[in-house]
Amino acid sequence: MAIRYALLGLLTKGPHSGYDLHSTFKTQHIYFWNSTHSQVYQELNKMRDEELVTYETIVQEGSPNKKLYSITHKGEKRLIEWMMEEAVKPAKIKDEFLLRASAFQAISVEEAVTLLERILAREKAILAGTSQWQLEHYGEQDYPSYLEIGSYLTSEFGKRYAKMYVEWCEWALELLESYRA
Amino acid sequence: MAIRYALLGLLTKGPHSGYDLHSTFKTQHIYFWNSTHSQVYQELNKMRDEELVTYETIVQEGSPNKKLYSITHKGEKRLIEWMMEEAVKPAKIKDEFLLRASAFQAISVEEAVTLLERILAREKAILAGTSQWQLEHYGEQDYPSYLEIGSYLTSEFGKRYAKMYVEWCEWALELLESYRA
DNA sequence: GAAAACATGTAAGGCGTTACATGATTGC
DNA sequence: GCAATCATGTAACGCCTTACATGTTTTC
Known part of the structure; x- marks a missing residue:
């Protein structure tokens, strides 16, 4: 469930593609979050349906086309509500x-x-x-x-x-x- | 998949009930592993079917009866094989x-x-x-x-x-x- | 009187992983 | 030529969580 907040959080810094977002999990976020590219793409689609994010397609030469996702006002509101919740679940670690x-x-x-x-x-x-x-x-x-x-x-x-x-x-x-x- | 090795590892120190094993996850193992009681009981049943563990029922007064699980020779072999595998998966953390x-x-x-x-x-x-x-x-x-x-x-x-x-x-x-x- | 500890299970559902699928470009 | 990077998806499966289910004893 929290995967969406991970994605929304990253999008508060500006538009990113699904590929970018997943790359961040693999590198910077590795110490506190993890995911797979397939889950990222699936969650982005769900959030688009719920109007938490929007995207525009960027046509590229050399590289494949990509979708640049942006957080919506609704998405930002939802993120902040989650961040300010009283309860914080303890970390789940599998090492x-x-x-x-x-x-x-x-x-x-x-x-x-x-x-x-x-x-x-x-x-x-x-x-x-x-x-x-x-x-x-x-x-x-x-x-x-x-x-x-x-x-x-x-x-x-x-x-x-x-x-x-x-x-x-x-x-x-x-x-x-x-x-x- | 690795939940079974967590359980087998604990059983190398002696017989334990499912309740004991889950308590350990909640307290001592919290820094590197987590699970729920229902998963523990389910996995113990699977491992019993595969003859990796055996149990004996302990009749108690005051407290409910409990099942004391022990690791079998086969279980110990399987555990050590897993421990000595070349590849170690990186930790998965959700904080x-x-x-x-x-x-x-x-x-x-x-x-x-x-x-x-x-x-x-x-x-x-x-x-x-x-x-x-x-x-x-x-x-x-x-x-x-x-x-x-x-x-x-x-x-x-x-x-x-x-x-x-x-x-x-x-x-x-x-x-x-x-x-x- | 309520909550916590002791004790074990089943069922449903969803989150998340693995495998499948495709394809161009760049660097070794 | 091979691997890595860039780029996005679908499908199947299963691990794992949440909820349901029950009941006693001890402690506050």
Whole structure:
């Protein structure tokens, strides 16, 4: 249900295509939201029927035509109503690696170390990517324009999350040393 | 699909009822997994059919009867196969509050501050709860028995996650001050 | 007297994923 | 030549949630 608010939120910053919106989920929003391109296109169609968004077709040479979606007045109203609701649902997380980690007692220390090292490398790469992205977008400024406040806040969250993950991996690897024969 | 591995993982530490297993999701696993009681019961039935788990009925006075589930040899084998798979899917997170935060440009600074303060309080309470839980379970020890390694690693992750969230909220509130008229 | 904890299930429906489908351009 | 990027969709399926269903004991 909340996918629509994710899309409406992005559209408050200006018109975007379905492809753009999905790309954002894959890159910037990865730390707190996820979706697939097919769901994005389906939800955009529903929202168009409910007049929360409109679009105009952009004819392009070289690339396929695209639909540039804009948020309507009605859409913006609906978004803000949702944002100001009293209740905020707790986050729902499904992290397969942590699920494996929670069952490390079922495998050997050596195997656990192997799994952890792989994830440490992955998270380091993610941290580097997020830091890079933030530098490219906000590098010189102390703080960005208010239009960019959402992206700025959540990219910082992403960076802190990745950093925390890396540090936890390193701590866990050290701890596992204690169990080595 | 992975719900079954979450359940199998917990059962490597000993027999548990469906109610117990779901309680764990609501408390300890909240940082990396979530489910509902109805899904837990349904999945346990499926796994019983596939002989990944067995159960015995415990007749209780005062409380309703319960089914104590145990992991089978076949179940353990299946779990370890899954754990050692090369590919680990990236985490899927759905955090409604961060979704709201990502659209803060659509509301006023004052409204954003109100929302943030509410979440800061929530996360502080969660951090306190997790710290308390960890203290009760592992307080005196430097590190726990290997049987408890999974819970220990992930509860530490939970603590670090909550701490990071609190610090990010405080940082965000400070930043928002810059935009105040 | 009400709410929370203990305890387990079924049924309906929808959200979300995976697979199928197409096709041009750019970079390695 | 192959993979990646750009670009948008449909169809099938199933995981997962919400609602329905029941009943006792303990705590406030």
